[in-house]
Amino acid sequence: xxxLIIGGDGYLGWxxxxxxxxxxxxxxxxxxxxxxxxxxxxxxxxxxxxxxxQNRVREWKRLTGRDIDxxxxxxxxxxxxxxxxxxxxxDAIVHYGEQPSAPYSMHSRETAVYTxxxxxxxxxxxxxxxxxxxxxxHLVKLGTMGEYGTPNIAIEExxxxxxxxxxxxxxxxxxxxxxxxxxxxxHDSANIEFACRIWGVAATDLNQGxxxxxxxxxxxxxxxxxxxxxxxxxxxxxxxxxxxQAAIGEPLTVYGKGGQTRGxxxxxxxxxxxxxxxxxxxxxxxxxxxxxxxxxFSVNDLAGKVVAAARRASIDVTVRNLPNPRVELESHFxxxxxxxxxxxxxxxxxxxxxxxxxxxESVRRHVEKVxxxxxxxxxxxxx
Amino acid sequence: xxxLIIGGDGYLGWxxxxxxxxxxxxxxxxxxxxxxxxxxxxxxxxxxxxxxxQNRVREWKRLTGRDIDxxxxxxxxxxxxxxxxxxxxxDAIVHYGEQPSAPYSMHSRETAVYTxxxxxxxxxxxxxxxxxxxxxxHLVKLGTMGEYGTPNIAIEExxxxxxxxxxxxxxxxxxxxxxxxxxxxxHDSANIEFACRIWGVAATDLNQGxxxxxxxxxxxxxxxxxxxxxxxxxxxxxxxxxxxQAAIGEPLTVYGKGGQTRGxxxxxxxxxxxxxxxxxxxxxxxxxxxxxxxxxFSVNDLAGKVVAAARRASIDVTVRNLPNPRVELESHFxxxxxxxxxxxxxxxxxxxxxxxxxxxESVRRHVEKVxxxxxxxxxxxxx
Numbered sequence: 180x181x182x183l184i185i186g187g188d189g190y191l192g193w194x195x196x197x198x199x200x201x202x203x204x205x206x207x208x209x210x211x212x213x214x215x216x217x218x219x220x221x222x223x224x225x226x227x228x229x230x231x232x233q234n235r236v237r238e239w240k241r242l243t244g245r246d247i248d249x250x251x252x253x254x255x256x257x258x259x260x261x262x263x264x265x266x267x268x269x270d271a272i273v274h275y276g277e278q279p280s281a282p283y284s285m286h287s288r289e290t291a292v293y294t295x296x297x298x299x300x301x302x303x304x305x306x307x308x309x310x311x312x313x314x315x316x317h318l319v320k321l322g323t324m325g326e327y328g329t330p331n332i333a334i335e336e337x338x339x340x341x342x343x344x345x346x347x348x349x350x351x352x353x354x355x356x357x358x359x360x361x362x363x364x365x366h367d368s369a370n371i372e373f374a375c376r377i378w379g380v381a382a383t384d385l386n387q388g389x390x391x392x393x394x395x396x397x398x399x400x401x402x403x404x405x406x407x408x409x410x411x412x413x414x415x416x417x418x419x420x421x422x423x424q425a426a427i428g429e430p431l432t433v434y435g436k437g438g439q440t441r442g443x444x445x446x447x448x449x450x451x452x453x454x455x456x457x458x459x460x461x462x463x464x465x466x467x468x469x470x471x472x473x474x475x476f477s478v479n480d481l482a483g484k485v486v487a488a489a490r491r492a493s494i495d496v497t498v499r500n501l502p503n504p505r506v507e508l509e510s511h512f513x514x515x516x517x518x519x520x521x522x523x524x525x526x527x528x529x530x531x532x533x534x535x536x537x538x539x540e541s542v543r544r545h546v547e548k549v550x551x552x553x554x555x556x557x558x559x560x561x562x
Numbered sequence: 563x564x565x566l567i568i569g570g571d572g573y574l575g576w577x578x579x580x581x582x583x584x585x586x587x588x589x590x591x592x593x594x595x596x597x598x599x600x601x602x603x604x605x606x607x608x609x610x611x612x613x614x615x616q617n618r619v620r621e622w623k624r625l626t627g628r629d630i631d632x633x634x635x636x637x638x639x640x641x642x643x644x645x646x647x648x649x650x651x652x653d654a655i656v657h658y659g660e661q662p663s664a665p666y667s668m669h670s671r672e673t674a675v676y677t678x679x680x681x682x683x684x685x686x687x688x689x690x691x692x693x694x695x696x697x698x699x700h701l702v703k704l705g706t707m708g709e710y711g712t713p714n715i716a717i718e719e720x721x722x723x724x725x726x727x728x729x730x731x732x733x734x735x736x737x738x739x740x741x742x743x744x745x746x747x748x749h750d751s752a753n754i755e756f757a758c759r760i761w762g763v764a765a766t767d768l769n770q771g772x773x774x775x776x777x778x779x780x781x782x783x784x785x786x787x788x789x790x791x792x793x794x795x796x797x798x799x800x801x802x803x804x805x806x807q808a809a810i811g812e813p814l815t816v817y818g819k820g821g822q823t824r825g826x827x828x829x830x831x832x833x834x835x836x837x838x839x840x841x842x843x844x845x846x847x848x849x850x851x852x853x854x855x856x857x858x859f860s861v862n863d864l865a866g867k868v869v870a871a872a873r874r875a876s877i878d879v880t881v882r883n884l885p886n887p888r889v890e891l892e893s894h895f896x897x898x899x900x901x902x903x904x905x906x907x908x909x910x911x912x913x914x915x916x917x918x919x920x921x922x923e924s925v926r927r928h929v930e931k932v933x934x935x936x937x938x939x940x941x942x943x944x945x
Contacts, residue, residue, distance in 0.1 A: 257675075288640060291686060294747075296682075299749070300678075303678065304671070307674070329729045331729045332726040332727065339726065341715060341722075341736075342715050343724075344715065346715045351737070353722075355733065359753070359756070361754055362753055366678075366748075369676075369737070369745055369748055370742070373741075373745060378944055379944075561760045
């Protein structure tokens with residue numbers, strides 16, 4: 180299979196690229212390195228520095244003998260993405276190439292507008308480029324479980340059958356996203372569904388939960404092949420933040436009441452899911468939505484797990500509730516369906532004591548690199 | 563009341579501005595004149611030339627003694643709209659300022675991307691500007707019934723209560739729009755709902771049907787105060803096209819089977835509805851959605867009405883079915899609720915034989931101005 184990875188420099192893009200390359204697929208990665216610029220704008224860095232993508236592609240070749248085709252450019256430039264599709268002719272396009280941070284999108288008018296324009300225009304350009312050059316390719320788009328918000332009914336996988344006043348229809352699941360970033364993903368999903376409907380595009384929208392972990396078989400091959408671990412208030416996720424706070428002996432900061440519940444998954448399962456989607460493509464004209472996570476946890480659940488992991492390492496950690504910088508429900512019903520990827524063959528790696536201990540141990544090994552100034556949230560949803 | 567009309571040069575913006583001005587409200591109009599540029603790009607014109615907005619504002623002052631405050635600029639330039647809100651301090655903001663044509667948005671990648679960026683960024687800038695300078699103002703945003711598409715269940719007004727697996731929630735009505743333009747309005751609605759939720763913005767989203775007619779009490783005061791009548795394939799609507807085709811003795815062109823059913827309303831009712839929304843504002847934090855139309859017709863219904871009107875004027879007209887340039891259902895269930903504006907006091911002007919005869923008569927009076935080259939559709943949704 181010929182697989183194009185958009186956002187190949189990223190936390191998930193790079194391990195995904197190595198995975199497909201390792202199993203013998205022809206892999207091309209695209210990146211604009213905008214993510215590294217957003218980090219500079221906000222003054223945040225991953226725990227361990229990430230070598231340039233060019234360097235990692237060279238090391239990958241040296242270690243495995245396999246080529247990854249690297250194209251540097253921005254999909255918001257339509258000429259660039261048209262050219263990539265024309266010349267690489269992918270069978271599957273895995274699209275991670277978006278601004279991925281809710282707090283970044285809430286920083287200012289500029290970042291809100293930028294996030295929506297960047298994500299929506301990039302995806303529109305990709306759809307038009309597919310129509311022109313690879314109309315039979317399969318688009319695998321990374322969405323987010325955050326598109327759904329926290330409704331008081333079960334979250335279905337993208338579509339829901341509604342009975343209303345004696346009639347019935349299957350419609351797109353109603354969304355209620357929680358940031359301008361999450362809204363950009365909702366806009367993308369709506370645009371992609373339309374392209375499937377009118378042009379016969381085959382698309383899978385992977386509404387992904389919060390990913391944790393940095394180890395995959397390929398990242399473990401050599402330190403230079405590592406992927407990024409973000410614990411900061413812009414690009415970091417809650418579990419990473421808790422692990423770092425426990426490692427430096429500071430209280431775990433829970434935003435608000437901590438009843439916020441979300442879907443989570445191990446990075447290895449992200450790669451499994453993306454691979455399953457590529458290997459079992461949507462049909463022409465189908466807008467397939469898969470909810471991509473393996474377990475649900477509340478923020479308080481995660482705090483409890485990290486406190487327990489720290490205790491197993493003989494470290495006493497406390498929990499502190501901060502005023503919530505976000506506007507969101509802090510105690511709510513949450514039941515999200517996620518059977519379709521299991522039906523395709525997903526074998527989940529769950530968040531066991533062993534896996535959390537391994538993550539904690541790896542953070543502790545680099546504890547001297549932690550920047551304490553980038554952990555506390557400074558961006559507020561309303562003020 | 564201080565009323566800001568964004569898109570004050572447009573088909574609906576100008577009559578709305580005169581209406582509020584006439585009843586004694588303080589009115590400011592904003593326009594970028596982009597719409598006139600889009601007409602030039604596509605080589606289309608309204609049936610009768612429309613004087614400059616500056617000229618109309620002067621004539622309005624001369625005829626009524628009333629001032630309309632005109633600000634020329636683009637709301638995609640945030641400095642412009644921030645300044646307008648800061649200095650004019652509106653109580654109500656009527657936002658018509660968007661690219662309004664589905665065919666224009668489907669012309670090319672460029673126009674699709676342009677339409678979404680123009681509409682989404684303009685509205686985001688407006689929301690941020692409101693938050694900064696007039697957080698208590700009421701946003702009255704023109705949406706479209708086309709955001710809903712044609713579901714197989716009744717269309718509610720913006721929100722729907724769903725029972726699902728024994729639980730219940732009231733959620734945003736699921737949308738399935740039919741063009742990149744309609745999608746831009748869906749994106750806007752989602753962004754506005756979020757602004758209401760997190761910032762307490764008061765907003766009314768008027769999901770409007772297809773508007774017909776060009777006469778309001780104020781446009782009738784003098785020819786110079788007229789508003790535009792578009793019958794072309796880009797900015798024209800189906801009823802206008804049929805009236806023009808009947809007047810020039812050509813067959814009425816029905817796209818596909820003609821069972822496409824939509825909501826319609828008289829321009830006087832648009833102005834009534836917008837006024838009712840302004841006079842009965844949404845509450846802080848409320849995202850209120852009103853379906854703004856008075857009657858449902860299929861394309862075949864309208865063709866029949868125009869054939870009958872022509873016959874009353876002793877003109878024989880035939881109907882011709884063209885291959886549908888759009889991708890849409892041509893025969894479908896359609897039942898859209900529209901009681902909330904009636905509850906607020908709307909007194910509909912229905913599409914009677916008399917009203918259609920009057921429109922037909924006014925088109926016939928200017929039949930020599932018809933450009934036959936701009937009627938047939940050239941933009942296809944899929945090809």
